[in-house]
Amino acid sequence: MRTPRAARWIMIGLLLVAVIVVHLVFPDDHPLRAAIGGNAAIWLIFVTIGGLIWAYSQVISRLRTRTGVDENKQSQPAGQPGSFSETELNRYARHITLREIGGAGQKALKNAKVLVVGAGGLGAPALQYLSAAGVGTIGVIDADTVENTNLHRQVIHKDASIGMPKVFSAQAEMEAQNPFVTVRPYHRRLDDSIAVELIAEYDLVLDGTDNFETRYLVNASCVKAGVPLISGALSQWEGQLSVFDPARGAPCYQCIFPKAPAAHLAPSCAEVGVIGPLPGVVGAMMALEAIKVITGAGAALRSQMVIYDALYGESRNIRITPRSDCPICAHISA
DSSP states (O other), rough: OOHHHHHHHHHHHHHHHHHHHHHHOOTTOOHHHHHHSHHHHHHHHHHHHHHHHHHHHHHHHHHHHHHTTOSSSOOOOTTTTOOOOOOHHHHHHHHHHSSTHHHHHHHHHHHHHEEEOOTTTTTEEEEEEEEHHHHHHEEEEEEBBBBGGTTTTTSSSGGGTTTBBBBHHHHHHHHHHTTTTTEEEEOOOTTTTTTTHHHTSSSSSEEEOOOOHHHHHHHHHHHHOOOOOEEEHHHHOOOOOOEEEEGGTOHHHHOOOOOOOOOSSOOOOOOOOBBBBBHHHHHHHHHHHHHHHOOOOOOOOOOEEEETTTTTEEEEEEEEEOOTTTTTTHHOOO
């Protein structure tokens, strides 16, 4: 009939209403009722299903509007920066509907590059949540292989991955969970020869290593490259984390820990143990801080350190400040 689309839907709606009215008003044995199904329930089910489909399409349309996707333009490839496929919109819908994240925040996550140093206790949950959140490019550097003793807490790795380099084990799990992210594995130790150059390629660094030598190297390299650092640490039942960002007035890691403690004062997890879920708690908090830094949501833990005591369920938030004599970052605030 070449009628406008809206008019067509109005006619279809009126026809459905008429059919349902016939079923409700006419007697059961009326021939007109028999000709159109004999029972209003069939038509009511049809209308309900149609309504659900319409409601879903409206939700998708709203998400497209919030992310800036123009439905009248040809779809862009899912891998293109800032563009989202319909599957991605559905996947990240709970993020996009958050007022503090929205479409702009999810775009920022998709366009972000985050480097995670260490794919162990803290790196494992951080990597899982960063990939699930839709961070577009995630680098992971670690020289270790998966061991049986890792599996009670490093939940990104599986029993079948024992003997595999941790970066490749983590990559496989991250890509299986979210094929829309790009994972860059570096199966090697972070050292002076590559630290600054590698870190400068990323917008943000998460440090989940277990030795002070690497922590100081990561911190110095982040300060030199002007990249924020989210650092976490664990021991037995206690964890801590902070956002070190001297470029924005916060201290660096070496401001708070000028010297590495004696070995007997900071024993490794292998020596004193660590409760299995604790890395999950602190690693997830590191991923959360990363999302906040990238999207600008809320207040990140700059100039603050959270200390979590899992044994007694207590958390402390302490204020930390830059040191004027810090050899790493004093020149920034000077």
